Amino acid sequence: MKINTWFGTLETDIVGEILESRLLSKDIRKLALHSLSLRESRSNLPPEGFDLKAAAIKSGFAESPAEYYFLLHEVTLEAAKLQVSSAITPDQRIIQAVEALDDVNETTNALSERLSEWYGGYFPESGLGGEDLALFIVKYGSRENVSSEDPLYSKARNSMGAKLEPADEALIKDFAESVLSLYERRRQIEVYIENSMEQVAPNLKHIAGPMLGARLISLAGSLKKLAEFPSSTIQVIGASKALFKHLRARAPSPKHGIIYSHPLVNTAPWWLRGKVARAVASKLSLAARIDFYSGEKDPSLIEKLEAKVLQIRTLNPRPPQKKQESGAKLKKRRRK
Amino acid sequence: MPEVKKLSDGIFEVIKDKKHLATKNLDPGKAVYGEKLIPVQETEYRTWDPRRSKLGAMVLKKFNISLKENSKVLYLGAASGTTVSHVSDIVSEGAVYAVEFAPRSMRDLIRLASRRKNIHPILADAGKPDSYSHLVEPVDLIFQDVAQPNQAEIAARNAIRFLKRDGYLLLSIKARSIDTAANPKEVFKAEVKKLEQAFEPGFEILNAKDLKPYHEDHLGVLAKLR
Numbered sequence: 381m382k383i384n385t386w387f388g389t390l391e392t393d394i395v396g397e398i399l400e401s402r403l404l405s406k407d408i409r410k411l412a413l414h415s416l417s418l419r420e421s422r423s424n425l426p427p428e429g430f431d432l433k434a435a436a437i438k439s440g441f442a443e444s445p446a447e448y449y450f451l452l453h454e455v456t457l458e459a460a461k462l463q464v465s466s467a468i469t470p471d472q473r474i475i476q477a478v479e480a481l482d483d484v485n486e487t488t489n490a491l492s493e494r495l496s497e498w499y500g501g502y503f504p505e506s507g508l509g510g511e512d513l514a515l516f517i518v519k520y521g522s523r524e525n526v527s528s529e530d531p532l533y534s535k536a537r538n539s540m541g542a543k544l545e546p547a548d549e550a551l552i553k554d555f556a557e558s559v560l561s562l563y564e565r566r567r568q569i570e571v572y573i574e575n576s577m578e579q580v581a582p583n584l585k586h587i588a589g590p591m592l593g594a595r596l597i598s599l600a601g602s603l604k605k606l607a608e609f610p611s612s613t614i615q616v617i618g619a620s621k622a623l624f625k626h627l628r629a630r631a632p633s634p635k636h637g638i639i640y641s642h643p644l645v646n647t648a649p650w651w652l653r654g655k656v657a658r659a660v661a662s663k664l665s666l667a668a669r670i671d672f673y674s675g676e677k678d679p680s681l682i683e684k685l686e687a688k689v690l691q692i693r694t695l696n697p698r699p700p701q702k703k704q705e706s707g708a709k710l711k712k713r714r715r716k
Numbered sequence: 717m718p719e720v721k722k723l724s725d726g727i728f729e730v731i732k733d734k735k736h737l738a739t740k741n742l743d744p745g746k747a748v749y750g751e752k753l754i755p756v757q758e759t760e761y762r763t764w765d766p767r768r769s770k771l772g773a774m775v776l777k778k779f780n781i782s783l784k785e786n787s788k789v790l791y792l793g794a795a796s797g798t799t800v801s802h803v804s805d806i807v808s809e810g811a812v813y814a815v816e817f818a819p820r821s822m823r824d825l826i827r828l829a830s831r832r833k834n835i836h837p838i839l840a841d842a843g844k845p846d847s848y849s850h851l852v853e854p855v856d857l858i859f860q861d862v863a864q865p866n867q868a869e870i871a872a873r874n875a876i877r878f879l880k881r882d883g884y885l886l887l888s889i890k891a892r893s894i895d896t897a898a899n900p901k902e903v904f905k906a907e908v909k910k911l912e913q914a915f916e917p918g919f920e921i922l923n924a925k926d927l928k929p930y931h932e933d934h935l936g937v938l939a940k941l942r
Contacts, residue, residue, distance in 0.1 A: 386850050419840065419847045428877050432853045449811060449833070456836040456851065460826050463839040467819035627897040 384424040385432055386415040386455060387441045396430075401439040406451060412458035470580045471603040474573060478598040481569045488562040495559055498552060502541040506532060511563045517556035521549045582677045583667035587660075587685060592641055596664065599638065607665075607672035614668075615639065615661035639664065644689050651699040652692055659688045718756050725784050726806030727775055728761060730754050736763040737772055739805035743831050748801040762805060766930040769799040770861050770888035773930035779923055779938050781857075782884060786810045788855040790878050792842040792870065793862035796824035797835075803859070804832045813852045815842050843870050845877045852878050859886045863893040868910035875919070875941055884940050885919060887911075891933040900933040908937065917942045 383390045388403035404411055426432060433448050442448035492510050499506075499513065503523040508516050520526050522544040523536035530536075544552070573594045577585040581603055584593040599617045600606035606614070616623050618637030625631040636657040640646055648656040663685040670678055718732040730738045732754050738761040745760070747753055752763040766772035775781060783789070786809040794800045794814035803812050814829070815838045816822050822839045829835040840848045842862050855878050860871050867889055875885055889907050891900035904924075911919045919939035927934040 384850055415851060418850045421850075422846065425846055425849050429854050429880070432851075452811075452836055452851070453829070453833050456838055457826060457829055460822055460829075460837040460839045464819050464822050464826065624896055 381427075382424045383426050383430065383435075384418055384421060385426060385435065386411060386418065386452070387436050388439070389424070390435060390439060396427075398435060398439055401441075403439060403441045408451075408454045408458050411451070411455045412462060415455055415459045416462065469602070470576060471597055474576050474580060474594050475598045475602075477569055477573050477576070478594045481566065481573070484562060484566050484569065488559065488566060491555075491559050491562065495552075495556055498555070500541075502544045503536060503539050504541055505535045505539050507535075511560065514556040514559040514563070517553060518560060521553050581668065581671040582675075583670045583681060584664065586677070586679070587663055587667045587682055588639075588642060592638065595638055596668075603668065603672050607668045609665065609668075611658075611662040611665035614665050615657055636661075644685070648689075648693075649699070652696055655692045655696070656689055659685060659692065663688075718754055718761075720756055720761070723775065724781060726808070727781065727783075730756065730761045730763070736761075737766060737775060738763050739802045740808070742805045742808050742834075746831065748828060749796070749798045762802070764802050769802065770927060770931060770934060770936065771799050771859060771886070772802065773927045773934075774886065774888075774925075774936045774938075776930070777925050777927065777936060779886065779925070779936060781806075781886070783807055783857060784810070787857060788853060789813065790852060790855045790858045790874060791815065792858065792860040792874060794825055794837070795821045795861075797821075797828040799861070800825065800835060801828055801832070804828075804835050807834060810834060810856075811836060811853075813838060813848075813855070815840055815848065817841050842874065845874045849877060854878060854880045854883075856880055856883045857886060858883070861888040863890045865894050867894070868907050868914060871911065872915040872919075876915075879941060881941065884922075884938060887937040887939065888927070888931075889935040889937060891935070900935075904935045907935070911937065911939060 381392050381394070383392060388401055390398050391400035392398050404414055433445060436442045436448050437444070442451060492514070495517070496509055496513055499517055506513065506516065516532075523539055523541060524544075526533050526536040570591070574590040577590040577593050581593055581597065584596070587593075588596060596614065596617060597603050597606055600609060609617075616634050616637045617639070619634040622631065622634035626633045635654040636645055639657060639660055642660050644660055645653060645657050663681055667681055670676065718730050721729040721731075723729055726739060728738045728740070730736045736752065736754070738754065741753065741760040741762045745753075747762065749768075751765065754761045754763065764772045766776050771781075783803070783806045785807060787807045788811045789803055789807055790813045791800055791803060792815050794816040797814065800812060800814050812835045814825060814835055816825055817840065819839065822837065825837050829837045836851070838848050838851060842860070843864070843866065858871070858874055858879055860867065860874070862870060864870060867887065871885055871887055879885065889904060891898075891903040894903050894907065908921060908924055912921060920942045921937060921939050923936075923938040925936050927936050
């Protein structure tokens, strides 16, 4: 009987005595690669309860248990390292970028608010916010420096804001610069996601748009997982709280998760949201599968989706009438 | 001077301000996940938080862990290695085969294993023991904490392949990962039944206890092959 082990191949008789052995050299890297190559092997597995350590010593691969464990340790460590380093696939990079974007957004908003609160004491009439305010502060600092060509010139002149001391001005200006760079980072990440999505999941990007597509991959965990989800799951990704409330108690089922941000879904009238969400989810699921398994772009997908949504809209032009009768029945039942 | 009481081989109760579950640090001077290090004379103890470790909770729930210094352990669902590090402390002269499926967790586990020579990390799916049968010898204990809906099946497959005839299975069953909606008690009952009957030769259940108050909706199970 032939047995594959991490240190070589053994030939044993019926009672398990080793007749012959082809041992590998004690090269950690080679042993690790050999070990990884055996992962998918379905034949020549060691039988149940086979003592690898005893066999390694008997066959002369290791001189002692201590040496066996030393080599095993090095080999498993090396193999695991190889696996981990190959685990950062393109879709994992997109996931990191999406998560980084969320963090950047949160930070940008918090710091932007701080900036407008801070500068508001010195020039409350500016009416600027967000990136515009940060740009303004970086450009002028104190409102006294606003040039006469600037539309805010007269407002700055007549402002009720306090005078900005040089030390404060320097501080706020630098702070505003940091905020600006965050806005820049945001755009940079968005461009990165858009480009990566075109390469990794062109169909998904086409149907969902780059951001929603990337978010779907991120919430699913990988493109593979997204491709394996049924479309009903894709429909409610991001609505797990509502879904579990529905499963546990008598809450209504969620109609949509993050696919709500899809323009076809959020522009649908309320009585069509569920139907449209279902149609969109089914095409998203198809797109993810094409992207993962074939990778070819299929432009007909979006046309089919649009046709389907149009059909849903024409078939249900008006909101459904509330059925008086069934409503009355329900109330009666509840009273019991 | 902190007072030390031995609970079982390699597992201690150290009293410093309050009672701590602890193991002897195999890698002195180094904390793995922010746990306290308590030196007592020549030995350094590492505190073991039962709220962060199901195995730790099982120890306090009086499960008979029966690990010796040279025991061999197959640890399924090793995650980042917080509990694995304590097992590694306990079986200082033995071996821990630490199986974990997520590359992200494996990153931390590798860092741990590179400092502790008795941990052998394996990045694999615990549901497919064939994929690591070329690495793992027969073991004295299988500890499983995988939070998968088919935990019982995973335990059975691994036990048949790797568990010694007189070895034990320690299992943490998370009710929510089997059925989010059902009553945990019903889930536990069904899972225990699966362990006993769903495969040949089946497990004999030696102990089964809720891990409250350390973990919500978790059942600890100690079993051996019939």
